[in-house]
Structures are given as C-alpha cells and as structure tokens.
Amino acid sequence: MNGFSLKRIYEQPEESDGWRILVDRIWPRGMSKEKASIDEWMKEIAPSAELRQWFCHRPELFEEFVQRYEEELSREPARALVERLKSLARERTVTLLYAAKDEQYNQAVVLKRYLERD
Numbered sequence: 001m002n003g004f005s006l007k008r009i010y011e012q013p014e015e016s017d018g019w020r021i022l023v024d025r026i027w028p029r030g031m032s033k034e035k036a037s038i039d040e041w042m043k044e045i046a047p048s049a050e051l052r053q054w055f056c057h058r059p060e061l062f063e064e065f066v067q068r069y070e071e072e073l074s075r076e077p078a079r080a081l082v083e084r085l086k087s088l089a090r091e092r093t094v095t096l097l098y099a100a101k102d103e104q105y106n107q108a109v110v111l112k113r114y115l116e117r118d
Helices: 049-055 059-073 078-091 107-116
Strands: 003-008 019-022 093-098
Touching (some): 003 107, 049 059, 059 078, 078 093, 078 107, 093 107
Parallel strands (some): 003 093
16 A cells, blocks of 8 residues: 555664655654664654744644645745655655654654645
8 A cells, every 4th residue: 555654763763664654854863773764764844843843842832833844845845745755655655754752643644644635
C-alpha cells in the first residue's frame, strides 16, 4: 500500500514502514543514526524555528499552528519538498518520523494531512 504513515522515531523500524523520513528540524534526543534507521532527514520541511518555539506543543495553540505551518509549507523551500514527498508516496509507502511525545498535536500530523489533500 502506497501513501503516508506516521511513526515516532523511537518506535521499532518495520519493513512495512517503506521509505523512512525524519521530518524534525532537530535530531531526536538520545537517538543514534544507526538505531533511527532513516532513509532521509528532511529538516527543511519542518516548521521554522520561530514557529516551533512559539507553538511549544501547547494544544490550545494547535489550530493557529496548523494555519501558520501550512502557510510555510506552501512557500519555498518547503513547497518543493512537499512535491517530492507526494512523488515518493506514489511509488511506495512513506513513513514520516517525528520525535514529539504528543502523538496528536505535532507537526508530522499536520504535514501528513497536508500531503494527503487533493
């Protein structure tokens, strides 16, 4: 099955993950490159440092965070990466990896939803 899936980088890699892409701007704390088992680190698609610091994983700011992050995704350099991710997902499963503890209010959730539109 092609498309996108989400996974915390701290979870065990599986063959069904397909192409594993870390979508965080900062390398996950305590994670070695070998254990991460990523195919690619696409830090440029993550929210800007300013937006990430403003949001600080506060659920009450999530709706506004979604709007601001989607705005960033619509501009370069992120826009080209969005197109690349969509292209990859037509060929194989793409797993978007993130480090956030909150599995509901994080940028990977927003990114996946954004990628699946159309």
